[in-house]
Amino acid sequence: MCEESTDGREGAAGSRAGDRRSPVEERYQKVFEHNNDAVMIVDFESESFVDVNPRACELLGYSREEFLSMDPEAIHPDDIARVRKEFISQIKTEGTGFTDDLTCVTKDGDEVPTEISGAALTPGDKNDAAADAEPKRMIAMLRDISERVQNRQELEQKVERLDRFASIVSHDLQNPVSVIQGHAELARQTGDSEHFDAIENAADRMEEMLSELLKLTREGDLVHERTEIDLAAMAQSVWADCDMAPATLEVESSTTFRADRDRLHELFVNLFENARDHGGPSTTLCVGVVDESEQNGFYVADNGTGVPAEDSDDIFEWGHTTTGDGTGFGLAIVAEIVEAHGWQIEVGESASGGARFEITGIAQYS
Incomplete structure (x- = not known):
């Protein structure tokens, strides 16, 4: 927390610590000290802090003494040029300024998204000739907008x-x-x-x-209630719905596991259609259990042309397609459904040289 100045520096109300303040100054001092926003008095010429309130210390982690000995650039190093060009210059020319896009850095190095509003502090009041002079200082009010950004x-x-x-x-x-x-x-x-x-x-x-x-x-x-699924029955049901003839389906092995039935239906539809679109209408597809002791899952393989090596890293990206009339959604949808279940998917080469998609990491596997 910031402590009240006792070194004779000017405070927020412009009085010295030993001076008696007027009631108006006292009220301004209370507003300064108890404000929920970080409030800072900045000198234009030296670009240094003249005073800061307790909330500024709390927000950024510095003591008041540390603030008064540091350069304001230290709390927003990446935005200092823009602050000078857009914020400070606006205050000098128009008397006030605002920006809702300022990233501040705490003493611990954490970034805090903030908005800042400011106003020029005139040398005197409206009856003082000095009031027409160029402002030497400004008051800046910094607000943490982390929750809003989130x-x-x-x-x-x-x-x-x-x-x-x-x-x-x-x-x-x-x-x-x-x-x-x-x-x-x-x-x-x-x-x-x-x-x-x-x-x-x-x-x-x-x-x-x-x-x-x-x-x-x-x-x-994306995934709702999971029910027990028989791999062979699901594949054959989807195959019937897709009306894939003259392509053929071979179920080489089967098992049961738990999954969202509707989402799994969509997964198989998209894998089947992908095989047909890339392998031709007479493609043969195979479905079976991944035969590895440490990998619980199933595969969908075909005898088509396979996946080009240069496309293997991109085929699950939204909009990626290698056919002229493709949407690039099919395999991206498959990957989305796999991820929503907490599984993993990889593509490799089938025994016949086509594509082999393996979905693994399936829990409650039997």
Whole structure:
């Protein structure tokens, strides 16, 4: 905490410690000492602190004596040039100034986001001829806005997440829409009722996805309740929903684990579609258990062209695509779902030279 000056320096009210203060000066002194913001008196010519209040000491960690012997540049070294150009010059020319973008550094080296407002201190009162002279000092009021900055960052993160959720659902709606369009055309040509069943199933899937989007936007969580999943049954169910023919699926081994069923469905959809888009319509996909003692998980592999070495580090990035009509969302969605479950994903080469995606780190694995 700052202590009251006893060395004869001028205080905030402009009086010496030994002088008797007027009632007005006393009130100003109390405002200075008990202000919730850091208050500093700065000399323009020497760029030095003339006085600081206890809150300034508390905020930045320096004693009053340390403040009075240091350069103001020490508390905002990265912003000093801008402070001189924009803030101090504004106070000199207009009498007041403000900025809400000033990073201060504490004695311990921590950065504190702040806003600062200031006003010139005239040499005398309005009846004094010296009052028209150029101001020699200013009063600066520094406010910690860490909580405000944190709230803004959290809001920005939420908006970004919602944008991604919308991208996920928008992208994954393309599959059931394609199924509906394809079977509607076949229904017109053949009149076979099985096409109407497929259309109805795809429409139901779209309704489920839209319902999930509402949950995501309201609750903000990508993963909800986890239930027991049979790997083989899940892969085969998704395969049927995707209508991937003439591509083929081979389930080489299976296991059970816990996951959000809807999110896992989307994960498989995107891996299957990625294999078809890059390997052609007759691609063969394999699903099975990762056969390593220290790695609990499963894989999805194909016999396509594989992942180019130069793309292996970027394929899970949003917007990255190697096809002319791709959105770059598919594998990014897969990575997002994997991360939300607390798992890990890696891509390598399958036994047939195609791509092999391994999802590992799955708990409650049997």
